[in-house]
Each structure stands twice: as C-alpha cells, then as structure tokens.
Amino acid sequence: MRGALLLLALCSTLFAADAQFSGRRDLNISAIAMFLVFVVATLGITYWAARRTKTAKDFYTAGGGITGFQNGLAIAGDYMSAASFLGISGLVYLKGFDGLIYSIGFLVGWPIILFLVAEQLRNLGKYTFSDVASYRLKQTPIRTLAASGSLATVALYLIAQMVGAGQLIQILFGLDYAYAVIMVGILMILYVTFGGMLATTWVQIIKAVLLLSGATFMAVMIMYKVGFSFESLFAKAVELKNSDAIMAPGGLVSDPISAISLGIALMFGTAGLPHILMRFFTVSDAKEARKSVFFATGFIGYFYILTFIIGFGAIVLLSGNPEYLDTVKGGIIGGGNMAAIHTSHAIGGNIFLGFISAVAFATILAVVSGLTLAGASAVSHDLYANVFARGRVDEMMEMKVSKYATIALGVVAIILGIIFEKQNIAFMVGLAFAIAASANFPILFLSMFWSKLTTRGAVIGGSLGLFTAIVLVVLSKAVWVDVLGNKQAIYAYGNPALFSVLMAFGAIWFFSITDKSEDAQKEIEAYEHQFIRSQTGIGAEGASSH
Amino acid sequence: MSQNVYDRVKMNPKYKELVAKRSRFGWQLSFIMLAVYYSFILVIAFSPSTFAQKIGDGVTTLGIPIGLAVIVIAFILTGIYTKRANGEFDDLTHQIKEEARSQE
Numbered sequence A: 001m002r003g004a005l006l007l008l009a010l011c012s013t014l015f016a017a018d019a020q021f022s023g024r025r026d027l028n029i030s031a032i033a034m035f036l037v038f039v040v041a042t043l044g045i046t047y048w049a050a051r052r053t054k055t056a057k058d059f060y061t062a063g064g065g066i067t068g069f070q071n072g073l074a075i076a077g078d079y080m081s082a083a084s085f086l087g088i089s090g091l092v093y094l095k096g097f098d099g100l101i102y103s104i105g106f107l108v109g110w111p112i113i114l115f116l117v118a119e120q121l122r123n124l125g126k127y128t129f130s131d132v133a134s135y136r137l138k139q140t141p142i143r144t145l146a147a148s149g150s151l152a153t154v155a156l157y158l159i160a161q162m163v164g165a166g167q168l169i170q171i172l173f174g175l176d177y178a179y180a181v182i183m184v185g186i187l188m189i190l191y192v193t194f195g196g197m198l199a200t201t202w203v204q205i206i207k208a209v210l211l212l213s214g215a216t217f218m219a220v221m222i223m224y225k226v227g228f229s230f231e232s233l234f235a236k237a238v239e240l241k242n243s244d245a246i247m248a249p250g251g252l253v254s255d256p257i258s259a260i261s262l263g264i265a266l267m268f269g270t271a272g273l274p275h276i277l278m279r280f281f282t283v284s285d286a287k288e289a290r291k292s293v294f295f296a297t298g299f300i301g302y303f304y305i306l307t308f309i310i311g312f313g314a315i316v317l318l319s320g321n322p323e324y325l326d327t328v329k330g331g332i333i334g335g336g337n338m339a340a341i342h343t344s345h346a347i348g349g350n351i352f353l354g355f356i357s358a359v360a361f362a363t364i365l366a367v368v369s370g371l372t373l374a375g376a377s378a379v380s381h382d383l384y385a386n387v388f389a390r391g392r393v394d395e396m397m398e399m400k401v402s403k404y405a406t407i408a409l410g411v412v413a414i415i416l417g418i419i420f421e422k423q424n425i426a427f428m429v430g431l432a433f434a435i436a437a438s439a440n441f442p443i444l445f446l447s448m449f450w451s452k453l454t455t456r457g458a459v460i461g462g463s464l465g466l467f468t469a470i471v472l473v474v475l476s477k478a479v480w481v482d483v484l485g486n487k488q489a490i491y492a493y494g495n496p497a498l499f500s501v502l503m504a505f506g507a508i509w510f511f512s513i514t515d516k517s518e519d520a521q522k523e524i525e526a527y528e529h530q531f532i533r534s535q536t537g538i539g540a541e542g543a544s545s546h
Numbered sequence B: 001m002s003q004n005v006y007d008r009v010k011m012n013p014k015y016k017e018l019v020a021k022r023s024r025f026g027w028q029l030s031f032i033m034l035a036v037y038y039s040f041i042l043v044i045a046f047s048p049s050t051f052a053q054k055i056g057d058g059v060t061t062l063g064i065p066i067g068l069a070v071i072v073i074a075f076i077l078t079g080i081y082t083k084r085a086n087g088e089f090d091d092l093t094h095q096i097k098e099e100a101r102s103q104e
Helices: A002-021 A029-052 A056-064 A068-079 A082-095 A097-107 A109-124 A129-133 A139-173 A177-225 A230-241 A256-270 A274-282 A286-318 A336-388 A395-419 A426-449 A455-475 A477-481 A497-513 A518-525 A527-536 B003-011 B013-046 B048-052 B063-102
Strands: none
Touching (some): A029 A177, A097 A256, A109 A129, A109 B013, A139 A426, A177 A274, A177 A286, A177 A336, A230 A286, A256 A426, A286 A336, A426 A477, A426 A497, A455 A477, A455 A497, A455 A518, A527 B063
16 A cells, blocks of 8 residues: 555645645644544555455445445435535524525435335446436437436536535645645545445445534534523524524525425435435345435434534534634634534634544545546446447456546546636536436436336437536526626526426426337337336345355 | 246236335325425425414524424434335245245
C-alpha cells in the first residue's frame, strides 16, 4: 500500500504548506488529527478490501455478501451527506419548522422504494439499474440512455459535493480550496479503484456510525441543557429569536404546484439515484434487500430528528454568544450552514469541534466514493461491456475499464470542482434529483410493472423526460436568474419534476402503445418471464457465488 | 433455468396468491404513505395557520408533533411491510420454488 503512505506524506505537506503560507486561518489541529486517523483507517480497509476484490462481482457489488443491516447503514451513509447534515441543521437554525418539512420530503421516498421496487430490483439486476431496465428491451439504446441518465445524475451530484467539500474544508481545516478538492479526489480514487464496492461500503458504514454517534451526542447534550424538555428547548429558542415564526410553516412551501413538484422530485428522484439503486445488488437476496430499506429508513429518520434538535440547539447556544457571531455581516460566522459546527464547539470545545469537522469531511469522502463507483459502473458495465463490446468481453477487461473510468471521473471531478468554486451551484442537486426522477425512474419503474413497455417508448419517453427536466431547470429561477442574471424566471415553479415526470410517463406510454413492430411484440411477450423472476427470485443472481 | 420451471410457477395457484397479496399490500402501504405525506404538505401549502396553532399554553405548535409523527410513520410502515414480506411472502415464495423444482 505504497499509495497510502505517499498520500499521507502528501497530506502532511499540504497541511504544512498551508500553515506556512496562509496565516489568515487557524489550523484546527484536533480536527486534522482525527481526520488523519479516519484516512489511515479507511485506507487500511481499502487494503483489506483490495485483497478480496478479485472478480467483477466483487468490484461492483462486494460479492453480494453485505447483510441487510450493514447495507441499511451504508444506504443511510450515502443519503446523509455533509450537505444534509450541515444544510438541514442550518435550515432549522434559520427557519425552524421549515427545516423539518424539507427533511420529511427526503425521507418519504424510502417506504415507497421498499413497497414497490426494492425486491424486484434485487431479483432482476446484477450490477447496475440498467440491467433491470434493459432486461427484456434492446440492450444498446436502453443501456446508452440509462447510462447517460446515471452519468448526468452522478456528475451533477459530484460537482455539488466537490464544491461543498472544498468550501467546508477551507473553513474547518484552514486548508486551501484547491488542495482540499484535490485531496478529496485522490482519496476517493484510491478507495474505489483498489477497494471497489467492498471498501466503499465499509467507508460508508464507518462514516454513518461516526455521524450518527456524533449527532446523537450533540442532541443529548442539547436536551440535557434544557432539562430534556422539548417545550423548554422551543421556549428558549423563541425567546432568543424574539419571534415564534420558527414554530410554524414559513415560506419554504408556498404554492401547491411547487409543493407537489418538490414532493415528486424527492420521492421519485430518490428511487432513481444510481448510487443508491446500486446498493441493492450488494445483498444476497430479496429478504436482505427489504431489511436494508427498513434499517436505512430508521437511521435516516432518526438522523433527521437529531438535526432538528441540533438546529434548535444552535439557536439556544449560539444566539447572543459573541464568540460565534459575525459582527460585520450579521448572523453566525460562515453562514447558516456552520450552525452544527459552531454548536459542536459550544458543547464540547475544540476536541468535539475537531471530531464533528472530521466527521463532516469523512462524510464527503464516503458520498463521493459511492457516486464515483456508480458512475464508473455505468461506463464500464453498461457503455463498455454491453454497448461497445456487445457483451463479448472478459471480466478482467471490464474491471480494468471500470478502474480507468474511476480515475477519469475523479480527475474530471477535481477539475470541475475547481472550475465551479465561485459559481452558484445551488441548482445542481435539485437538477440531479429532477433527472433521476424524470429519466431514470420512469424507465426503471415501467420496465418492472408495465408489460406493454417497448424499447421505442422507453427511449423516446426517457429522453423527453431528461430533456424537459434540463430545460425547465435552465428556465427556472435557480439558473435563469441566479446564474444567467436575467430579471425574471420563465418557469415560475421551484422544481420541474411534476411536468418532466408527467412528460416522461406520458411519452413512454404513447410511444409504447403505438409501437406495432415485431420486436415490440417480442418484448411484450418476454414480460411474463421477467415478472416471474422479479416476483420469486427464480434465476436471480444468487448470493456470493464463490 | 429451463422454461418449464417458469411454466410450472405460472400455473401454481400459490404464485397467483403471492403476486395478488403482495402487490395489494405494497400498493396499500404506498397509498397510506402518499396520503400522509401529501396531506401534510397540502396543509402547509393551503392552511399553514393550522400547524401554527399552539398546543396548550406553551410555544410548541401542532405542526411539530405531526411532522415528527410523519417520520415515525414512515419507519413503522417499512417495519410492517418487511415483517410480513420476510415471513409470509417469503415462505410462500419458498414453497413455489420447491414445488417447481420437485417436479423436475
């Protein structure tokens, strides 16, 4: 594992260089120490995983041997990004109740995934969700479309995470933005290329445990300070804010169309995120797939309740404390997203601040690794092995391609992360969810549940959904006004999902039922066979085959 | 897997029972979840003052326990589905597979 040592040496030079040349920020020694422990531990796991990752099945799905409980933690880890930890607690800190509305939207997609798609996905798929979508349809067009949808989602999500990582690390560790982005990129390439899904899963599990325990400790300490009474927590917050607006719905959800549209984007988008869908192939069977979602929903829901307490705790602990207030700009130092970080300092001093900072950094690393693995699989398994080589490719070659793809994605993510440093990227995660909901999800869902779906319908409808989502996001306030500088948004609602998802489903329906070709007839006949497998698991990719 | 296995599964009444029961159960629970979530969201969109009502003399509003309850309901529903599917539905699936194999 010479790479690891090299990287450690590199890290320490980077930190040292920064300490020398930029006196403007304090280096947070305890944070760096704890983060280095995390890096060493995860690189150790990568080394262990690398020796166990021999086949393509190992690489893409950790050999299918992850248990439901472990996978539930890993899914929760994929979902509890630094953006949701810092962002939601920050939103609660600023707007109170509205933060809760937001987190509920992110949660309710999970039960639907369990009731309708989880086990079918496990029974039909092998490595990527395109396996399911193209099960009885034409490989080339469907995989090309599904892989494009995956790559678009992954790229947008990845850029948002990289930019967030750079900015966060700059504030937390006093490390330069570009160095931070490069370091995140290098570490994620190491995890994924050497350790594949096994290392990515364990990095995710460790991070989820750290994040949940750190957040639990914070919430318990906050509740301890208010005598374990929600009423007195809220009462103190209202008193300090001098307004009870934080206790009621504010402006986050204003008109019903935006509300429904956001709900659809979050719900269907979650069920169309390639890195989340891929996690279902790491367990041995439908039973474990169901358990995964059960545990994931529990951990994610628990986490959102913690962020809600932390947000209110931030109001109580930070308001009126000059140590955390920005006297020039008003509010707290570093903006609302820093609420959880400052609160950790108010609770446990520098040591706990260091721990939470290191956890936030670990969170970013784990999430970008999962994304990169999903993107690399779309390139190697879908585009290379099944489209370009038409399935006639040996496993070793496919794995090689996936490793090159990981490195390429990592480099692209670093470059884009640096380019987008000063850009307004608020729309990117929204767009990723919109694309996942309007292109990936309709194809996946209808391929499993609608016998009359044909290749023509899926390709035209999926493309139109993708296209509509992108166009509406460009015409909405987030891009048209905030990025392009126009005065008024052409598309008035916050989220495109309601229209783009309807467009996708409508077009898939229309172009499928009007498809009278012979191939379409064969695809419809093949549905019964697929349905039996999806319901019973007969013929499904079994548990660890070695 | 030979085509015969699929044909035997298809003819097995237990298979029809499994598909009917599971899809009904899955859609019922999905409907409950959607109804709970969209009622919550639509109250916020159309009548935010409903959730702004205070409980008793304190500052805690009605919206907060209801919001937290939506999270808990989501988790409980996944538990209910997982329990029944991992028990009853999986037993049925196992029987269907065994019967298809034993006739080989």
